Each structure stands twice: as C-alpha cells, then as structure tokens.
Amino acid sequence: MSVLQHLPLGRFIEAASRGSRQTKQTVQVSFIVMLLMAAMALFSAKVNAEVPNAVPPEGSYSGIHVEQPIEFPHDTHADINEINCMYCHTYARRSKVAGIPPTSKCMGCHSVIATDKPRIQKLTEYWENKQPPLWNKVHDVPDFVHFTHEKHIKRFVIDNEDLEVENVSEVCAFCHGEVKKMTVADKVKPLTMGFCQRCHQANDGPSDCWHCHK
C-alpha cells in the first residue's frame, strides 16, 4: 500500500495497463484501483501516517468554508501538476510563517499558462493594478502562541533522512489536512493546544511553556 499511494495516480494506472496485455485484467486492476482510492479517501488520516520517523497528530475539525478573492485550486497545482508545497510556500523552511507566495511568483507561470481562465484573468487584473489579492486567513493561532514553520519543517523534512522531499505534503498535512485535494484551503485540524501538545509528546517535541508562549 505504501508504495502505491506514493506513486502519483496517473502513472500507476499507466504502469498497470502496460503490465497486462489483457483488457479484462486491466479493467479488474482499474476496479481494484478504484477500491483503493475509496479506501484512501476513507482512511485519509491513515495515509498521513506514512511519514517516516514521525507520529502524526490526531484529531480533526470541521472549519467553516472561507471564501477567497480568487478560488485558488490547490488540487490543480499540488496534486494534478505535482508542484511541491514549498515551491510556492517558499518561506516555510526559512521563517516562522509559510507565507502566501508573492503575486510575482503566480505571474511567473501565469503570464503564459492558462491565461484564458477567468481566475487567471482576475489574478492578472490584480497584478496589473499592482495590488496583491487580500486573502482571508484560514489557519491562525492566537497571538500568544509562537508557532514556527521553520522548526517543524526542519524536524520532519530536512533532518528526516528517510523522507523524500517530494512527499513534503504529507508533513504539511499533519496540521493542514490534505490541502492538495482541496481547492481553497479549509481548516480541518483543530490546532488547539491539546492537539499540539499530544504531537509534541509523541514526537519528543519540547514541552516547556516558553517554547510556544513567549
């Protein structure tokens, strides 16, 4: 299972069809694939458990759906086109905040890609007006909590020799859920102190008050 789910879906089907010359078998394999997908959807929390050397935090939350100025499709970028989370959220490994990518970064691709799509036209309008879109914040912790992306990426990605950096989204999913299956992000993890604390205990994270409250 673990090997399969790390293979991007499109390639897996292609490999399966190439491996069998009989159509019937292919259909059967496809059926199995569909079952697997259903299983993956059902046990998405279990999917996340596959980050090596890490115990993922438990808990879920059903946040309100926050409308954004542009309905940014995370799925198109991170899932279908397999763009690494850290390509756009480039500050995550360098700073306490992951950062919304600068508009110039969006336009780096979208001055040529998909320029006929209404969402891209809206983006181009922002760009030409020299105004970045005002995104609505979905994931937030109170001001008295000092959360840093940099430390977490270091622990679970950079210092984690067994993790391929291509799979960083599994680490992001600890706190953000499977964003690559979403369009605009929704909050699906509680991000309460208990949620943080249990993960810190399970992964030998610091437990002093001042690590987060300073």
Place this chain on the structure above:
Amino acid sequence: MSFSKIKRRDFLKIMGWGGVGATLVGCDLPTTVTLEEGKEKVVSYLMPEEYVIPGVGVWYASTCQQCPSGCGIHGRVREGRVLKLEGNPASSVNKGRLCQMGQASLQAHYNPDRIAKPKIRRGSSLVDATWEEAYGLIAEKTANISGSKFAWMTGSVSGHQSVLLQAYLESIGSGNHFVHETINNAVWAKVCQDMLGDSNPRIRLDKAQSMLSFGADFLGTWGSPLHFSTEYAKFRTSPRGTLIQVEPNMTLTGANADLWVASRPGSEGALALGIANQLVSKQGLSMSGLPNSVQSLIRSYTLDETVTATGVDADRIADIAATLKRRSPSVVLAGASAQGHEHGYQCVAAAMVLNVILGNIGKTIESNGEFAYASMAPVSGNTHSLVSFSQAAADKRFDVVFFSGVNPVYTAPKSLGLKESLANIPFKVVFSHFNDETTAMADVVLPLASTEEDWGTHVAPYQAGVGEISIQQPLMEPLSTETRGFGDIVLTLLKKRKETAYEGFADYYAYLRNAFSTIPAEHKNGASDEQFWTDVLAAGLIDVGVKKTSLKVKGVEFDMPKEMGNSSAMILAPSARLGFWDGRHANLPWLQEAPDQISKVVWDSWAELHPSTAKKIGVKEGDMVKIASASGEINVKVYIYKGVHPDVIAVPLGQGHDAGFSRYAKDRGVNSLSILDPKVDKMTGELALYSTNVKVTKAAKTDDVLVRFGGSETQVGRKLVSTIPADVYERTEGGDHVA
C-alpha cells in the same frame, strides 16, 4: 432505571453536558481566537525584495529622536512594520545601547493619539483641513511679513533640518530662532566657554580616578546619558573610581555614588569653594592660575565658613578634598541642581575652579574639537530662550511664530505668562506629532511624520572626539497618509516662498541625496555616489571628522553671594528623569508603567520629602500636601525618603498635562514647572529651576493612593543585603573606602 424512563429532553440535556465536558478536557477547548477562520486578511508581497522573508526581521539603521542626545539606533522591521529598536553599536554616542525612552519611541510612532490631519483654527476650535489649505494660509500670512515680526521656536536641532530651517528664516529675513530645552547644560557650556575657551569639552570619565558631581545626573539626564553610562562603566573598573555626588535630591547617579551629600539648593558653589580652600590649605595644591579675586574668595571659605554656608559636616568637607587629591586625576562636574539659581553661573564656575586647582584640565577635561560643517552643527536648547520669547510675546513683537519640537505652554512656568501672551501673536503654526498644550493655542497644526517614518540627518551635541553625522531613515511606510516629514514641510515652505534654489528637489529625500553627493571625496573611500549613499544608510552614520581645537584656561572673576535668601524656607526641586524627560513622553504608556528609578512610583506624580520634614508637617507616605509658591500651588501625594535634603521638596517633571495631550497622561499628577518663580541666573539668563521658595502644608486626603512598586524600604531584619561599617571593614579586611 430503565431506558424507557429517560425522557427525550433529559437525554438531550445529558448529551449536551457530556459534549461540553468532552470539550473542556485538557487544552482542547478551542478559544474564540483559534476559531477565527476568515477574520483576518493575509497579504502577500506583490514582488518581494530579495532579502525579505516574511516572519524574519531585517534591521535598518536610524537615529533616535526621544531626547537631544542623538543616539544611533537599529530598528527591526518585519512585514513592513517596525517592531523593536536597539542601539547601533557603530554609533560613538551610545555604542549599541538604548535607554527606555529610546525603546518607547515605538509607542510614540504607533500612538493612537497622533495627529492624522492638518488642522486650521476656525473660531474657537481647530478643524481638519488639507495640506494645500494649510500651506496656502501660511503663505498668505508670511507673504509680506518683515523679518523682525517672524520667529521660530524649536527644540535642539542639527543636520540638514537645521540648514533648511536657517534657509527659511533667511528667506523671511528673520534672525529670531529660539531654541528651547528645559533639560540642558547651558550654564555648564557657558562656564566652559568662558574658562576653557570651549563650550563643549570632552569629559574623560574613563581616565578619572575620582569624580565629584554637583547635581550632574550623567546616568540620567546630564549631557549624553547613554554615552556617559558606558564611560562610567569604565570609570568603575580597574581600579574602581570613587564617585561623590552632591545634590538636593537623589538622582539615579546619586543612587550609584559612594558618597552622597545632600545640599541645600544654592549652596553648591559655597561647598565647592570650601573644598577648594581645603585643597589649597590642607592638601598643598596651588591656585596660582586663578585671578586674585577668586583666590581671595577661596581663602574666605574657611572650613567654619563653609560649614555655616552649606550645613555640610566639617569632616565630610575635609574628606572630600582629601579623596579628590589622593585619587587623582579627578573630574568635577556640575548639572541642573547646581546651575538652577540666580547665582547658578557662580556655582558652576566654582566647580570648574576645582578642576583647575586639581589639575584636571587637559587630563580628564580635554578639547573635543569642532564639528567641521558649521551649518549642520548642533544648536542646543536652553531656557533663556523661553524667558526671552515670553517677554517678546508679551511685548507684541511677533506676528507669525512657528513652533516645532517644543511644547513651551507646558514647560514655561505660569509666572512667565506665556500662555496669555501667545494671544498677542496673531498667527501661530505648530509642527507636532500630538495634540498638546501648545497645539491647543495654534492657528495651524501641521502633523509630523514620526521618527520611524521620516528622513533626517543629525549631529549629536556631545561626541567624544569624532564628528559623526547620524542618518535618520524611515523604518516603515507612514501610518497616516496625511502626516509629513519635518524636512519635507520646510522644503515645501521654501518653495512656496519662491526660493529657486530648492525647486530641483522633489522631496526632502532628494535634497538629502544631493547633499550626500556633495560630501568631499575624502569621506567616500572611493565609492560611487550610489554606493556611498548605500554604505552610509547601512552604517547609519558617517564620521566626517572634527577640526582640532585646544583648551585655553582663562581666569574668570566671579563672586559668591553670602546671603542665600530665606534660609528657613522650603525649596522646590523640579527634578528631571530619564523617562518623561521634560514631560514630552508622558503619553507613552511604557514610560508611565516603568517604576521611577528612585521612588518606584508608577502612573503618577509624587513629592519627595525627608522623614524629619514630613514629621514636622505631619504627613506620612501617600498623604496629600499643598505646595504653594508665590506663583501658584499644586497638590500632590508624598513619598517619604531619606535621599532628599530636609529643606527640599522634590517633585519630578513630566505629569500634569492638559486633557488634550493624551489618553495616557490625562488627569495624572502635577506639573512642578508650572509654579516656579520667574527667577533667572543673572549671568546667563537661564531659568533658575531650583530657587523657588515654597510653603508646604498638609492637604485634605483623597481616595487616590500612591502606587509604588516594591514594598518596604527596610530589610525587616532579614539581611537581604549585608552591610558592614567602613571602619570595621578597614580593620578586619583592609581596603580603601571613600574617605
């Protein structure tokens, strides 16, 4: 109980409580703040600078403007917001340190009471206006004005702001520039000028082995406090220098002294002469360099005479003289409480005479050199200008007056009648960050950009042998689109006066860029103009050197009045603190919240009284007293403290602002400057701040309590800090105590 007996409603109740119970467990209660999805905006950069990472601070160099010392600062900027200030280690003034006033500069910047729009007087009230209207009105009122009818009152000023300000005065043909600072060294500067030929000599605390300070609070308000704090640290190390402080009420410097002597205000000069007498008669030093009249003056201050004039013990006076002789080289300083008398000049001169007798000139008091560009050199403020301005206003000499960096309606004693005489000035323009006592009298109020939003160049008034120009650069975008930088305003005013020389500069930034391109190549290290400018901004300063000068000791004759007025009357000491300064920082909550260095009082005014005096008046801590001078009265709570002369009641500066100033300073304490008599030092014209006789009586107690940090003044027998008498220490441990 069977299932059938549970009603639907009960079932829901149980489930409801169960649900709440589950949520309350541990730390999983989601607070409202954690549930704020979609409440805040998050804005990305349109196109980030290469070095900008959101969440990671970038430090920029600038210059502090909280007091006239001109310390270099570094400001941490994140996501376009300045978050923290520290000292710039490259600055020779503060060497990387920053005081609490500097730290609190952020609160002036982000202050909710900042003026956000220009205001113009319509009848009895000030109403919002546009900059065009304000500039138009100023142009109209100054169109045909004669130079003598125009005046500009500022705080201490230097650098290119000073250049533009002078250019504006010249464009009108006016020489009326009044530079006012309540906390100043004006008398010291005059004495140094007269006796040493240099108004601003370099003080080598680091070279001195002992120091006698007559009220010079160099750790708090004297000269350049941060600079002298680092110099003081050197003074106190290997070998440890001895500090003797003489003052009417204890300052931060006094609290650090080895020997603290309480002086009746006005007697400092007599004490200095008495010590001089001891040095000559008992310690074998020569006073041959002094004029005959001063020599005979010193001879007249015998030990008995000095004890009578000062009330200080004979042994103590002899001890101080012996210590200064033994621990040579020494240095003798004089500050606010020594200069604040009608004979203030003489008191400071007597202190300087000690330096001459002790041979300190050229050893611990050196020439400091002169800043190379006279037009940018610092112009330091004083109170003489406040007195003469008040007189000129009363005489109806001015038609148009500008005020910037000053709040004279607050700092002027009521007895000067300034507030009333301002009515004689038909058109008053106030440049200010905040509404205050002076903007309330204005006809036009021009809202200034904060220190953190503005461009500028500054030359610190006290620099140790270097000539640094310190850069002030914006640390962030202005918070309000309707405030303007001081330089920008003056530049616009100059353009409105059709001064063609300034038409090429789009703004003050362009003016400064141009000014820096004209700096002689020898200071540029071969860098291009662009590179030089970038280097200066990154460093925060550039040292353009000083013209070498030398000290020339000159014999100055002076006398010392034997009669010190009514010696039984109480004297009011309006002491200054590094905090509120002259009252300008009372609107910064951090400084209100920071306990006073001496009394630990927060958010309030207080009067320091000696226990014996308090007993006489019949008050205890927290009781209200009425302090009445010939010029007015204030009611204030009492703090009983041994570090104050029994004849003195000390009320620190800063509080007692009018309601319009700030939500944080509103209805808080009293302004001790307000009841001072209009006495001045006869030689310099400086306000005699420490010479107002007052009557102190018990007043009706109010519900208001005196809030202090820290509880008891005693150790309640717990030996928290062990002490040992000096003679026991010498006998058992050996050692070298102050005597």
